[in-house]
Amino acid sequence: MKIRLLFFVLLTSATSAFADLTNQLGRLVGYTIIASKTISGYQDKNGKGADSFEGCDYDRVIIFDDDKILTCEAYGYQYSYRPTAIILSNGPSFKMIVGNDIYDMRRK
Known part of the structure; x- marks a missing residue:
């Protein structure tokens, strides 16, 4: 039993x-995986930044190891040091998967 x-x-x-x-x-x-990158940090509009990933906030710039960037379009909290991000695109819009979370993104 x-x-x-x-x-x-x-x-x-x-x-x-x-x-x-x-x-x-x-x-x-409809989205396609276009990249797998390591997040090296972020920068907020007010200049605050860190060399970790603390999720997304509106207009937060996510910086990758290759110095490319994406900008967050929504809020979602998650903490991780140098996580891998999977980047997806359907042409005009982007998504970023970190761990179990999916974030809406845009090019700067």
Whole structure:
């Protein structure tokens, strides 16, 4: 009985994780992966910056190792030191995936 209960709990949690993944990936239909880059830091409009990633804030400039940049179009908090970012584009708009979060971005 305990094994069946454990199996049910694992199956239920895996199913909800896949449902969340499907919802997130559904937002990316039509986008193509164009780059995988390491985030080296950020700069806010007021001049504040850091050599880590602290998520996105409106108009925050994200700086990559190759000195290319993207600008955040929305807010989302996440902390990580030099994480890998996957950059996607559908032509005019960009998305950036860091860890489990998807951020709306634009070119400066």
